[in-house]
Amino acid sequence: MSNTGHIEQLTAEVIRRYFRKTGFWKRSPENQEEMLNRCLDELNSLWSTNFTLTCNFGNEERYHSTGGGTAGFLGMVLYKSSLMTFLHEFYHLLAKDNVVKESNSERNAIKWSHAIFKMALPVLYRKGVEEGKFFHSVVVGGE
Numbered sequence: 001m002s003n004t005g006h007i008e009q010l011t012a013e014v015i016r017r018y019f020r021k022t023g024f025w026k027r028s029p030e031n032q033e034e035m036l037n038r039c040l041d042e043l044n045s046l047w048s049t050n051f052t053l054t055c056n057f058g059n060e061e062r063y064h065s066t067g068g069g070t071a072g073f074l075g076m077v078l079y080k081s082s083l084m085t086f087l088h089e090f091y092h093l094l095a096k097d098n099v100v101k102e103s104n105s106e107r108n109a110i111k112w113s114h115a116i117f118k119m120a121l122p123v124l125y126r127k128g129v130e131e132g133k134f135f136h137s138v139v140v141g142g143e
Contacts, residue, residue, distance in 0.1 A: 007046065008116060014042045015120035019083055029057045032081045043090065051075050051093045053086075071096065083121075084134055087113035 018024065018039040024032060033055040040053050052075030056062065059079045068085035069078040071092035078085055091112040095104030102108045114134070118125040128134050 009119070010046055011043060012116055012120035014039060014046065015083070015087070015116060019124075020121055024083075025081070029055070029081065033057070036078070036081075036086060039086075040090075047094065047099055049093070049097060049099060051090070051097075053078065055081070057081055084113055084117055084128075087116050 018035055022035070024035060027035070033053075036055065037053050040051060044050055054075065054077045056077055056079050062077075062079045068080050068082050069076055069089040071077075071089040073096060074093075076086075076089035076093060078089070088109050091100070091109040092104060094100045095102065095108065100112075102112075114125075117128075
């Protein structure tokens with residue numbers, strides 16, 4: 001994880017607020033998109049950024065060709081409702097905007113998104129690892 005540990009702790013708190021016991025994954029795609037955008041608004045305030053989110057859930061072709069999402073200069077597109085992909089693409093945006101010191105590499109995006117997910121939702125993270133649900137199988141913290 002980067003040298004910005006305190007802001008990453010706050011990031012995990014925002015994620016926890018939106019995804020812990022909120023029924024997020026049982027909601028309609030429209031409601032999930034609304035919640036993701038509200039979460040991104042808080043993250044933008046926290047990180048002093050102005051990133052956008054477009055959700056194109058259900059676009060299977062783009063989902064498979066991108067791994068779930070893409071990040072441009074100002075925003076991300078998600079093709080599946082996935083917290084891990086949301087965090088992964090958010091890291092890419094932070095790195096492209098030079099907000100984090102680490103390079104904008106896939107490895108760093110994977111490590112960062114796993115670390116934030118685990119910090120925010122450790123029980124759900126452990127369950128996802130055990131069930132093999134994560135596209136990238138990076139385990140954070142020696143599990």
